[in-house]
Structures are given as structure tokens and as C-alpha cells.
Amino acid sequence: xxxxxxxxxxxxxxxxxxxxxxxxxxxxxxxxxxxxxxxxxxxxxxxxxxxxxxxxxxxxxxxxxxxxxxxxxxxxxxxxxxxxxxxxxxxxxxxxxxxxxxxxxxxxxxxxxxxxxxxxxxxxxxxxxxxxxxxxxxxxxxxxxxxxxxxxxxxxxxxxxxxxxxxxxxxxxxxxxxxxxxxxxxxxxxxxxxxxxxxxxxxxxxxxxxxxxxxxxxxxxxxxxxxxxxxxxxxxxxxxxxxxxxxxxxxxxxxxx
Amino acid sequence: xxxxxxxxxxxxxxxxxxxxxxxxxxxxxxxxxxxxxxxxxxxxxxxxxxxxxxxxxxxxxxxxxxxxxxxxxxxxxxxxxxxxxxxxxxxxxxxxxxxxxxxxxxxxxxxxxxxxxxxxxxxxxxxxxxxxxxxxxxxxxxxxxxxxxxxxxxxxxxxxxxxxxxxxxxxxxxxxxxxxxxxxxxxxxxxxxxxxxxxxxxxxxxxxxxxxxxxxxxxxxxxxxxxxxxxxxxxxxxxxxxxxxxxxxxxxxxxxxxxxxxxxxx
Numbered sequence: 001x002x003x004x005x006x007x008x009x010x011x012x013x014x015x016x017x018x019x020x021x022x023x024x025x026x027x028x029x030x031x032x033x034x035x036x037x038x039x040x041x042x043x044x045x046x047x048x049x050x051x052x053x054x055x056x057x058x059x060x061x062x063x064x065x066x067x068x069x070x071x072x073x074x075x076x077x078x079x080x081x082x083x084x085x086x087x088x089x090x091x092x093x094x095x096x097x098x099x100x101x102x103x104x105x106x107x108x109x110x111x112x113x114x115x116x117x118x119x120x121x122x123x124x125x126x127x128x129x130x131x132x133x134x135x136x137x138x139x140x141x142x143x144x145x146x147x148x149x150x151x152x153x154x155x156x157x158x159x160x161x162x163x164x165x166x167x168x169x170x171x172x173x174x175x176x177x178x179x180x181x182x183x184x185x186x187x188x189x190x191x192x193x194x195x196x197x198x199x200x201x202x203x204x205x206x207x208x209x210x211x212x213x214x215x216x217x218x219x220x221x222x223x224x225x226x227x228x229x230x231x232x233x234x235x236x237x238x239x240x241x242x243x244x245x246x247x248x249x250x251x252x253x254x255x256x257x
Numbered sequence: 258x259x260x261x262x263x264x265x266x267x268x269x270x271x272x273x274x275x276x277x278x279x280x281x282x283x284x285x286x287x288x289x290x291x292x293x294x295x296x297x298x299x300x301x302x303x304x305x306x307x308x309x310x311x312x313x314x315x316x317x318x319x320x321x322x323x324x325x326x327x328x329x330x331x332x333x334x335x336x337x338x339x340x341x342x343x344x345x346x347x348x349x350x351x352x353x354x355x356x357x358x359x360x361x362x363x364x365x366x367x368x369x370x371x372x373x374x375x376x377x378x379x380x381x382x383x384x385x386x387x388x389x390x391x392x393x394x395x396x397x398x399x400x401x402x403x404x405x406x407x408x409x410x411x412x413x414x415x416x417x418x419x420x421x422x423x424x425x426x427x428x429x430x431x432x433x434x435x436x437x438x439x440x441x442x443x444x445x446x447x448x449x450x451x452x453x454x455x456x457x458x459x460x461x462x463x464x465x466x467x468x469x470x471x472x473x474x475x476x477x478x479x480x481x482x483x484x485x486x487x488x489x490x491x492x493x494x495x496x497x498x499x500x501x502x503x504x505x506x507x508x509x510x511x512x513x514x515x516x517x518x519x520x521x522x523x
Binding site for chain 2: 019132136196199225230231232234
């Protein structure tokens with residue numbers, strides 16, 4: 001089984017991206033032999049109230065069993081606790097909050113309260129380091145990338161919170177992992193979409209130094225080709241059980257345990 | 258057959274202690290992907306004794322020598338671009354003559370001088386004379402100068418290509434960062450500019466835009482620093498193109514612009 005924890009539905013505001021509709025994403029899942037995708041409503045990441053996209057997302061996912069909704073939470077808006085409760089009660093595998101897209105301090109009070117609430121509710125909190133390569137972004141897209149210091153601060157802020165961090169590169173992963181206690185690091189999972197394969201072999205290195213258990217399969221599709229994450233795995237010389245761990249077991253027995 | 262038109266190797270005068278592992282990793286990954294030939298360059302000392310993008314003449318020569326040695330060690334799967342710094346015209350011309358005679362099949366221009374600068378004309382004249390392509394490092398839509406390089410963008414490469422219509426130019430790493438759509442617009446009507454698909458970028462929609470702007474007959478497959486992204490784009494192209502179109506991108510376009518006999522099945 002292969003689970004993509006990092007997928008999107010809906011249009012991207014900064015450039016034309018094909019394949020953003022649900023049926024197109026399903027075709028891409030077939031193409032890449034992905035059984036299940038955790039999806040976020042992409043346009044609403046840029047809205048003042050990003051939770052306004054959640055209803056459509058949940059309704060869309062309800063019609064297609066392979067799609068699992070990851071609702072967005074804005075801890076600076078009133079009633080955010082209800083949004084979190086709805087996500088938990090609705091069976092969402094995770095919730096997400098990209099603080100810099102919302103104008104929030106990424107390690108500030110609102111994020112810490114959200115982290116604690118996610119910890120108490122036993123639902124992972126998902127954050128993206130970036131959505132696009134900083135060199136190619138639209139000139140008006142000036143949203144900063146998530147700093148590694150914020151991830152360290154959030155994991156330290158609550159003993160129960162579990163973080164799923166996407167679009168991180170090797171340096172980011174290492175800075176957070178080795179800047180955390182083993183107990184803290186064990187509550188962070190990283191998707192592989194932004195980690196380089198050969199000849200630099202960043203993913204191979206991280207699997208040895210950080211450990212296979214910390215990594216999960218994610219693609220960033222349709223902003224990125226899902227084939228990339230598959231190619232990374234196909235270029236790894238790892239035992240089948242370690243590959244399976246990345247593709248699904250780490251999600252089912254770790255992140256969601 | 259599959260030709261990677263944008264590869265790099267390292268050597269013992271580079272600053273990296275792991276240079277052997279990286280070279281080995283590239284060749285091993287190439288075997289998995291099915292790469293027949295890596296067309297590679299070495300940019301001087303990779304920053305050890307002169308800047309990567311402004312290599313000294315001595316470092317240019319040493320890097321080219323290292324690549325020739327690799328080509329001789331792996332005659333079945335490594336071919337070379339001769340790297341030159343056009344600020345040193347006489348040295349650049351001599352290196353091109355020397356390295357092409359020794360078996361290299363193209364010229365690599367990094368970012369030592371803007372692509373539309375007249376100093377590149379003598380280099381292009383030799384490319385025409387020897388019928389070899391020029392791989393030009395490109396920043397996709399350069400909005401400002403970046404430290405460490407005098408990067409060119411596609412508009413400047415297009416200017417150079419129009420001055421030398423008989424030379425084939427390769428626009429480097431369309432997925433290598435920057436606004437690739439800007440580049441594709443800029444070279445749409447410049448028929449002697451080919452688009453190298455390498456780079457770490459695997460943006461949804463990028464390959465469709467490449468096909469639409471340049472057409473399949475001007476696309477060249479490559480990896481550059483990230484082979485997983487190269488393989489990803491190849492896999493996606495297999496769903497986007499028919500068999501004949503795919504063969505153009507995999508190797509036939511390369512075989513057309515590199516010297517006859519450059520590749521095994523050519």
C-alpha cells in the first residue's frame with residue numbers, strides 16, 4: 001500500500017497548474033499507483049479564512065474513499081477549536097496550519113495553543129516548509145519559508161503534539177532532528193518530496209542518520225509530479241520492509257498510532 | 258537509448274571529500290534509470306581554487322583533463338563538454354581545440370560572461386566549425402544579479418543564438434530554478450535553441466509547457482544535480498508523448514545536434 005500524505009486539490013493562485021480537479025488527481029493516483037492521498041484544499045491556504053474551503057474538501061473526500069481530507073485550521077480566528085473538533089470527529093487523518101501563509105508567528109502563542117490542542121486531540125498537525133522553489137516564485141509571492149526554529153519550538157511546546165512536516169530538504173530535517181531530544185524527534189514525521197536522491201543521496205543518508213521511521217511518502221502533487229517521489233524510492237537500495245515503512249507503515253503505525 | 262545531456266562529475270582537485278562516492282552514485286543511478294550516455298562537464302575546481310562560475314584558466318584545464326580521464330575510463334557511457342571561461346579568449350579557443358580533438362563532443366559555457374556578450378562569439382565560431390552544441394547555463398528569468406555568477410537568461414541566450422544560426426544551443430536546466438515559463442516564451446521562435454529538461458524542479462505543467470513552446474523536436478532529456486527528478490520527468494513524458502516523440506526526447510534530438518558517432522547507436 002502506498003499513501004501520499006501530501007497532495008492538494010484546487011487551483012494555485014500563482015501559476016497555471018494542470019490536474020487540480022478531484023478526477024484528475026484520482027487519475028494521477030492511478031498513474032503513480034498510489035492507493036490513498038491526504039488532500040488539502042489549495043486555494044484556501046491563501047484565503048483570509050482558510051477554513052472556508054474545508055466543507056468542500058470534506059464533501060469531496062466523502063465521495064471518494066481514496067481521498068482523505070486534511071482540513072485547515074486558523075488558530076487566530078474565533079471558533080477554531082470547533083474546526084479542530086469537527087476534523088477529529090469527521091475522521092480526518094491530520095489537520096494543517098501553515099502559519100506564515102496566515103500571517104501568524106510560526107512559533108508564536110497561537111501556534112503553540114494549536115499544537116497543544118492537536119496533541120490533546122491526538123491528531124497530527126501538518127505544516128509545509130514551502131510549496132515552490134524560492135527561485136521561481138511569483139514576484140508578489142513573498143511569503144517566507146517555514147523556519148526550522150519554528151518546528152523545534154513547536155515540538156518542544158507540547159509533549160503530545162505530533163508534527164508532519166512536508167517539503168523539507170536535508171538540511172532542514174537534520175537541523176530539526178538533531179536539534180531535538182530523541183523523544184521530541186520521535187514525534188516528527190517528514191515527507192520525502194523535497195529530499196534529493198542520487199548522486200547527492202540525501203535521502204539515503206537521512207534514512208541512515210535520522211532513521212527510516214521518521215519518513216513518509218509524500219509528493220506535493222499536483223504542484224509537483226508524483227513520479228518524483230516514486231523515483232526516489234526506486235533509486236534507493238533498501239530492503240522491502242524499509243520501503244514499505246516509508247510508503248505506508250510509518251503512517252499507520254507511527255503517525256496515526 | 259537514453260542520453261543525459263546535462264551531467265557533472267567531480268575530481269580530486271574539487272573541495273568535496275566525497276567526490277568518488279558522488280561519481281559512483283551517478284553511474285549507479287544511471288544504470289537503474291537506463292542512461293546509455295552521460296554527457297558531462299566539470300566546472301574547473303568546483304570552487305576550490307577559483308570560483309565555480311569564474312574558473313581560472315588553470316582550473317579549467319585541470320577540470321577538462323579530469324573529465325577526459327573519466328571519458329577514457331568509461332568510454333561506453335561518459336562523454337564530455339569542454340568547459341571554458343570566455344574571458345580568456347585564447348585559452349578558451351585552445352581548450353576547445355584540444356578537448357574536441359581528444360574526444361569531447363560539446364562546449365559548456367557556465368556563467369563567466371553574459372550569453373549575449375561579444376566575447377562568446379569566438380567560442381560559437383569554433384562550435385560551428387566543429388559542429389558541436391553549446392550548453393549554456395541559464396537562470397530562468399534573471400531579475401537581478403546573483404552572487405558568484407554572471408548568469409544569463411533565455412532572452413540573452415536567444416540573442417546569441419540569433420547571431421549564430423548554424424550553431425545548436427542548449428538552454429540548461431529548465432527545471433533548475435527560476436521562471437521557466439519566461440524562458441519558454443523567450444526561445445519559442447529561436448529554432449536553434451534546445452531545451453534541456455534537467456534540474457531539481459518537477460513542477461506540474463512544466464513539461465506540457467515545454468512541449469507546447471519548443472515542440473518535442475527541441476527537447477533534450479537530462480538530470481543535472483538530481484537524477485530522481487530527471488527520472489520523474491522521463492516517467493511523466495512516457496505518459497504524455499507517443500513512442501516516436503519520446504524517442505526524440507530520449508536521444509534522437511541529441512544525436513542530431515551532437516557530432517555524428519557521438520553515441521553508440523548513432
